[in-house]
Amino acid sequence: MAHTITIEYTTKKKQQPHVNQLGFGKYFTDHMFIMDYDTEKGWYDPRIVPYQPILMDPASKVFHYGQTVFEGLKAYKTADERILLFRPDKNMKRLNKSNDRLSIPAIDEELALEALKQLILTDQDWIPEAVGTSLYVRPFVIATESCLGVAPSRQYKFMIILSPVGSYYAEGINPVSIHVESEYVRAVAGGVGNAKTAGNYAAGLKAQEGATDLGYAQVLWLDGVHRKYIEEVGSMNVFFRINDTVVTPMINGSILEGITRATVIELLQHWNIPVEERRISIEELVEAQHNGSLKEAFGTGTAAVISPIGSLHYQDEKLVLGDGITGELSKKIYDAVTGIQNGVLPDTYGWTIEI
Amino acid sequence: MAHTITIEYTTKKKQQPHVNQLGFGKYFTDHMFIMDYDTEKGWYDPRIVPYQPILMDPASKVFHYGQTVFEGLKAYKTADERILLFRPDKNMKRLNKSNDRLSIPAIDEELALEALKQLILTDQDWIPEAVGTSLYVRPFVIATESCLGVAPSRQYKFMIILSPVGSYYAEGINPVSIHVESEYVRAVAGGVGNAKTAGNYAAGLKAQEGATDLGYAQVLWLDGVHRKYIEEVGSMNVFFRINDTVVTPMINGSILEGITRATVIELLQHWNIPVEERRISIEELVEAQHNGSLKEAFGTGTAAVISPIGSLHYQDEKLVLGDGITGELSKKIYDAVTGIQNGVLPDTYGWTIEI
Ligand SMILES: Cc1ncc(COP(=O)(O)O)c(C=O)c1O
Ligand SMILES: Cc1ncc(COP(=O)(O)O)c(C=O)c1O
Numbered sequence: 209m210a211h212t213i214t215i216e217y218t219t220k221k222k223q224q225p226h227v228n229q230l231g232f233g234k235y236f237t238d239h240m241f242i243m244d245y246d247t248e249k250g251w252y253d254p255r256i257v258p259y260q261p262i263l264m265d266p267a268s269k270v271f272h273y274g275q276t277v278f279e280g281l282k283a284y285k286t287a288d289e290r291i292l293l294f295r296p297d298k299n300m301k302r303l304n305k306s307n308d309r310l311s312i313p314a315i316d317e318e319l320a321l322e323a324l325k326q327l328i329l330t331d332q333d334w335i336p337e338a339v340g341t342s343l344y345v346r347p348f349v350i351a352t353e354s355c356l357g358v359a360p361s362r363q364y365k366f367m368i369i370l371s372p373v374g375s376y377y378a379e380g381i382n383p384v385s386i387h388v389e390s391e392y393v394r395a396v397a398g399g400v401g402n403a404k405t406a407g408n409y410a411a412g413l414k415a416q417e418g419a420t421d422l423g424y425a426q427v428l429w430l431d432g433v434h435r436k437y438i439e440e441v442g443s444m445n446v447f448f449r450i451n452d453t454v455v456t457p458m459i460n461g462s463i464l465e466g467i468t469r470a471t472v473i474e475l476l477q478h479w480n481i482p483v484e485e486r487r488i489s490i491e492e493l494v495e496a497q498h499n500g501s502l503k504e505a506f507g508t509g510t511a512a513v514i515s516p517i518g519s520l521h522y523q524d525e526k527l528v529l530g531d532g533i534t535g536e537l538s539k540k541i542y543d544a545v546t547g548i549q550n551g552v553l554p555d556t557y558g559w560t561i562e563i
Numbered sequence: 564m565a566h567t568i569t570i571e572y573t574t575k576k577k578q579q580p581h582v583n584q585l586g587f588g589k590y591f592t593d594h595m596f597i598m599d600y601d602t603e604k605g606w607y608d609p610r611i612v613p614y615q616p617i618l619m620d621p622a623s624k625v626f627h628y629g630q631t632v633f634e635g636l637k638a639y640k641t642a643d644e645r646i647l648l649f650r651p652d653k654n655m656k657r658l659n660k661s662n663d664r665l666s667i668p669a670i671d672e673e674l675a676l677e678a679l680k681q682l683i684l685t686d687q688d689w690i691p692e693a694v695g696t697s698l699y700v701r702p703f704v705i706a707t708e709s710c711l712g713v714a715p716s717r718q719y720k721f722m723i724i725l726s727p728v729g730s731y732y733a734e735g736i737n738p739v740s741i742h743v744e745s746e747y748v749r750a751v752a753g754g755v756g757n758a759k760t761a762g763n764y765a766a767g768l769k770a771q772e773g774a775t776d777l778g779y780a781q782v783l784w785l786d787g788v789h790r791k792y793i794e795e796v797g798s799m800n801v802f803f804r805i806n807d808t809v810v811t812p813m814i815n816g817s818i819l820e821g822i823t824r825a826t827v828i829e830l831l832q833h834w835n836i837p838v839e840e841r842r843i844s845i846e847e848l849v850e851a852q853h854n855g856s857l858k859e860a861f862g863t864g865t866a867a868v869i870s871p872i873g874s875l876h877y878q879d880e881k882l883v884l885g886d887g888i889t890g891e892l893s894k895k896i897y898d899a900v901t902g903i904q905n906g907v908l909p910d911t912y913g914w915t916i917e918i
Contacts, residue, residue, distance in 0.1 A: 233711025263616040274629045274761030311768040356588025396787040398748030406629030407762015413666040432751040
């Protein structure tokens, strides 16, 4: 399929924020990618245009029935000014997996990748260069048909927007304390927890607010059926080191199949560190902590890459991990993954793509 | 609190569709209500303006994290040209319950009701008058802050749009066949199933598509934990008549607390017909059908009011209810509720409000 992505350049470039102001997802670049769909034409008119608000009918299905999916990945500028993407093909594959679950028509993955590259090239002067910074890439689909019937939309927009983001660990990588959630549930097998769709995040806001009020950084989600198996932490997958084995919840239909998760598993296998994908109950962790075998825990995701967990608070139990500093293995994984992402380390796995 | 709702009238009235074209939620009236929120000002600038597309930043939180809630109710024009609303205070209360679950700031229920009335009066010539038709009213809130951090939005819009809708039973009220869903799950306790929020509907699309492909009208949802207790049917609550007792799933945290459901329960109590809110398993229904005690079943909701169920298809079981015609009690409830809604019957319960 031949696609011509047209480009309309902005006539008024924005003032770029200072690197210290960046934060996460607050500033957007000069351009965006957009492509439309309707049931007659399929996906059509792929184009890069100046970043701008879009006109939405108030009856658009996305507002009422949440038919939408998204992805998240990062572009890095290396010391020698190359632009690297980390496993973007996996994001595009997952986008279509999410689309399928949400009854959204599939998108040509090659076209989406091409659009992403062209958009990043167009706005390449927005990629921050300081250590830990990057250009966050957000592809997403929204249902735009203006009709209140509960049925899949007949019209969509696929868009990509870019946001320069600051270092997640401006003050150094430090472990955080986590609230094990016993009241709210993020997702359940048979639902949409394994798709990257808006409703999952809306469902998590209330629990996150509660955890914040109690002074915790994030929520650890338990499964919705037994209320005891570990699912995810915040919007990250989660790993535990028990003695010298690393365990992580298996793909079970309710957790997201994270790309950082896959990367960490592959790295551990390569390093000959035993890694198990299986069910892990909160009781098992409590016991492991009591007998001293729970050594480290960390979340994994595109935003933070590795987020070390310092303590888990479950009902009356407080499980302290390590001695308040980032575990040895967590640090080793963090350095390896970010090193490859930034182009500081050689990529022997073929994970990065240069634009 | 005194609120002045400003009105800007359209200068170009739309051509109204013919009553036969109406369908559900396809056409919208000449005006809409809109009110903004930000963390500094609270809710501000309530106004009625011409119906029009709104400008949305592509990074608006509703697109990415689904922070949105909605309501649905109907306005009826009586034979003597009065305009009636059915228990609208309950919708406003539920709107705020949903808001709370979704970390959206509460809305002044009196103001919302006032806005709704003024908007309907402004577009009163859009209320269709044929039997079974009405003006569907859709209040909704969307998160509009443009920021990709997963946290409650700091900006929102509350809007009300109106759509003239056709008769749900243009060809007479006939029972439909229902697929009992065993693969997909709509919601689970601890999640957002008891809030009227977009993500619940997105989660249901795939199952509905599957049921349609198999020739069924709707899906009957089972609970996400045991996969055997009855939850809802499509986007309706559900009732069963077993011998002379009517049963409906109890409010359990994962089903929506329907206003039609409450109305039906109150009516049955008034009529001295035993009604039970409790857990109902699919096995109980199979058994009741085998021993001949399952007499009727019907869904309840604003759109259809009462939707009789003709058969339930569960794995290899086909439960046929009655003899293909609408059950006696279903019909009696339908006539009573719609009679009060349309002003044909006297409202001895104080359920209707005249605008
Ligand atoms: C719910 C959820 N879990 C896990 C992840 C981690 O996935 P990835 O490593 O692909 O970023 C994400 C996305 O960042 C997520 O939104
Ligand atoms: C999921 C769901 N269940 C049940 C109902 C019925 O609620 P009500 O009777 O208030 O319309 C609705 C709304 O119509 C709904 O969306």
